[in-house]
Amino acid sequence: MTDVSRLPGAALHHWQWQSRAACRGLGPGRFFHPAGERGEDRDERDRAAKRICEGCPVREACLRHALLTRxxxxxxxxxxEEERRPLLHRTAHTVSA
Structure with missing residues (x-):
């Protein structure tokens, strides 16, 4: 069973930022690697996704969501995900301190 206890809830205001996202309608293939993707192919997909994120008006809300929901x-x-791990580690120590 999926643990949804960390999700912010179903209230509309928690999700409105997604309607303004630069990635809206682009599909998940640009942002999630297929099984077994490695090396230059994965690096290029990540770079392309990050280029979309660069000018996104809701980039901070998106990152905050990803960290909150782990x-x-x-x-x-x-x-x-690799770049977020240290932030998660730091956030966990800040919350528990």
Whole structure:
């Protein structure tokens, strides 16, 4: 069963930022790597996704969402899952202190 306890809830105001996202309507293939994708192919997909995020008006809200929900995959708010991990680690220590 999926643990949804960290999700911010169903209230519309929690999700309105998504309607203004630069990625809206582009599909997940640009932001989530297919199984087994490695090396230059994955790096190029990540760079292309980040170019879309660069000018996005809701980039901060997107990243905040990914960190809050501990999104394990994809490019969110201009950061890959690998780039978000240190932020999650830092956030966990800040909250528990």
């Amino acid at each position: 999104e394990p995959f994809g490019v969110w708010g201009g950061l890959t």
